[in-house]
Amino acid sequence: MLHRKSSFCKCPAAFASPSRFFVRWRVMTFTQHHSTAQLDDHPRRRYYSGGNLDRVQSIEDLRARTHRLMPRLVLEYLEGGSGEEATLARERAAFADWRFVPHTLVDEHDRSVARDILGREAAMPLLIAPTGLNGIMRRHADIALAQGAASAGVPFVQSTMSNERMEDVAKVKGLRHWWQLYVFGGNEIWQSLVDRAHDAGCEALVLTTNSQIFGQREWYARTRMNQTMPSVPTVLNAAAHPRWIATTLNRGMPDFANVIDYIPKDKRGFFQSAFWIRSQMPKTLSWDHVARIRDRWKRPFFLKGLLHPHDIRRAMESGVDGVILGSHGGRQGDWTVSALDMLPTAREIVGDSMALYMSGGIRRGTDILKAVALGADAVLAGRAPLYGLCAAGADGVAKALDLLRAEMMNELGQMGAKSMDSLNPDILVRARDLPLQLPKSAVGGQG
Ligand SMILES: Cc1cc2nc3c(=O)[nH]c(=O)nc-3n(C[C@H](O)[C@H](O)[C@H](O)COP(=O)(O)O)c2cc1C
Structure with missing residues (x-):
């Protein structure tokens, strides 16, 4: 990979x-x-891997710079998936299964990729996905992600495993701030996080449902000698990345600022904390927890990490405001379907009754157009903004989001569509169904 x-x-x-x-x-x-x-x-x-953002053409350029600047430890954490990385591969391959069938001779001069997210206009149907441990990519990474999101006009979902206090992130001007919740330890922990998110003004809460058992990320594990010690080659490789050390570790390893007080004092080292939190995630997380969180949190509430139609139906009955389909960026179960694979079915199930988002594999404006055409109200992007972060901090995040938006604007016009609401499955065809065999009536044939 x-x-x-x-x-x-x-x-x-x-x-x-x-x-x-x-x-x-x-x-x-x-x-x-x-x-x-x-x-x-x-x-x-x-790809262009230099530092001049004006020369960056696509997310792949930001990724190339990321690979140039980041040590192996960070790259394996950021890029890797679980097991054979079959889910990770599917998340990209699923997009390639669909081709556009564009219209032409359509007036495109006032097209727009803006879309309502929770009743407020966002610059595009995209949120920055929650990602943990961002502090190993750059110091104050969560603030940089929030600044990039605010300047691009999209929400930022902050992770429980982030490295910046939510109250500090909330101060970023113009930010639409969401909070992602991991349930771990006793009830008092999630209750206090939910209350703090409320007080910090978070607009919505996202409960991640598919990570109570940590995925088998063996490539990331190979960078360490044991749970808490990086291997010797990993340390030597990190030492060969002075710029990363300067921008990231100048004040030592980051900590899990939002939950550090719950971690036993002798386990507060970076790796120790991460493993301790994982060990405290109840394997009994259930719809009962969903009901209790729903009771406490009165603002919009989303469940993240669903794929099975049965669970989507169950979510509708649970009183949440929406679901985010996804497989955690291919980092949890291996050999699963991707969120894009399940979108049309999920849309059929939910109708207009609740919001339907997806995450997994978003690297291009066309990916977002395909997801919206197949039924997503919005998408969450994880790695794409992280490549921007690794390449150039907050400016790099804003660049990543600008690129996606500009690609969407261009491609929307190329498809002969004018707005997000005008996209529907009719503009797509499955590659395996080509060449198209339409009944004569469908193409207005004269017989
Ligand atoms: C480095 C990394 C860390 C992540 N950490 C979290 C997390 O803390 N909480 C969470 O709900 N999802 C987490 N995810 C999953 C993302 O929210 C998102 O679902 C996934 O990145 C989407 O795939 P993409 O990276 O291809 O866009 C993480 C993903 C990555 C790549």
């Missing part, structure tokens, strides 16, 4: 000094792109 095949340049200048050799090798290893537009890999194509 992390490595692309190296085709190291034979140019003698590359060998001129060991440091030049090293820099060149790293840049080329991580930034190559292969496509049908090339003949035998020619012309040689590389």
